[in-house]
Amino acid sequence: GAGVSQSPSNKVTEKxxxxxxxxxxxxxxxALYWYRQSLxxxxxxxxxxxxxxxxxxxxxxxxxxxxxxxGGSVSTLTIQRTQQEDSAVYLCASSFDGESKAFFGQGxxxxxx
Amino acid sequence: SQQGEEDPQALSxxxxxxxxxNCSYKTSINNLQWYRQNSGRGLVHLILIRSNxxxxxxxxxxxxxxxxxxxxxxxxxxxxxxxxxxxxxxxxAPGNTPLVFGKGTRxxxxx
Numbered sequence: 001g002a003g004v005s006q007s008p009s010n011k012v013t014e015k016x017x018x019x020x021x022x023x024x025x026x027x028x029x030x031a032l033y034w035y036r037q038s039l040x041x042x043x044x045x046x047x048x049x050x051x052x053x054x055x056x057x058x059x060x061x062x063x064x065x066x067x068x069x070x071g072g073s074v075s076t077l078t079i080q081r082t083q084q085e086d087s088a089v090y091l092c093a094s095s096f097d098g099e100s101k102a103f104f105g106q107g108x109x110x111x112x113x
Numbered sequence: 114s115q116q117g118e119e120d121p122q123a124l125s126x127x128x129x130x131x132x133x134x135n136c137s138y139k140t141s142i143n144n145l146q147w148y149r150q151n152s153g154r155g156l157v158h159l160i161l162i163r164s165n166x167x168x169x170x171x172x173x174x175x176x177x178x179x180x181x182x183x184x185x186x187x188x189x190x191x192x193x194x195x196x197x198x199x200x201x202x203x204x205x206a207p208g209n210t211p212l213v214f215g216k217g218t219r220x221x222x223x224x
Contacts, residue, residue, distance in 0.1 A: 045211055045213055
């Protein structure tokens with residue numbers, strides 16, 4: 001596609017359930033980032049994929065969070081046993097080589113009730 | 114952490130005035146970028162300045178970078194109501210490192 005696509009746009013889930021958030025980056029972009037943004041706050045880095053290198057998982061807040069990037073393209077962020085504090089907008093971005101401008105998707109708004 | 118910190122946190126100006134936002138960071142960088150966000154969703158890239166550059170212009174935007182002070186400024190000239198948004202700086206460090214964002218400046222331009 002022409003831009004970074006994220007799905008779903010909105011997700012409401014019950015506390016304790018698992019959720020999967022999807023990111024489809026721009027074709028040919030080797031770098032892919034996941035961020036989390038709570039209301040009115042800055043972007044909290046979660047995880048970074050760059051080419052064939054091991055992902056930088058240093059921002060994942062707990063072992064309930066994991067992400068994978070299959071075939072160097074689509075990425076899935078999984079949150080297990082969701083908690084209310086996981087409620088936020090989850091943003092995905094991609095860039096050509098990790099040193100260029102990043103293109104963002106419109107995010108997934110996750111609400112845990 | 115290399116995370117940037119913008120100031121002020123919030124800025125309110127009249128249409129036609131200039132808006133200046135500042136960003137400070139902690140470690141060596143490859144590049145510094147500025148992004149804009151409307152309505153809490155996707156960010157849009159505004160401008161990228163490399164560590165060996167000191168100033169860059171794009172339309173009504175002017176960015177400066179002072180690596181000795183580890184700081185950058187974004188100037189928006191002749192502001193418009195449509196410039197109302199949150200503005201974030203982001204840095205990446207040498208090596209295979211992620212893009213890290215500051216907390217942002219909320220700009221309100223009053224018509």
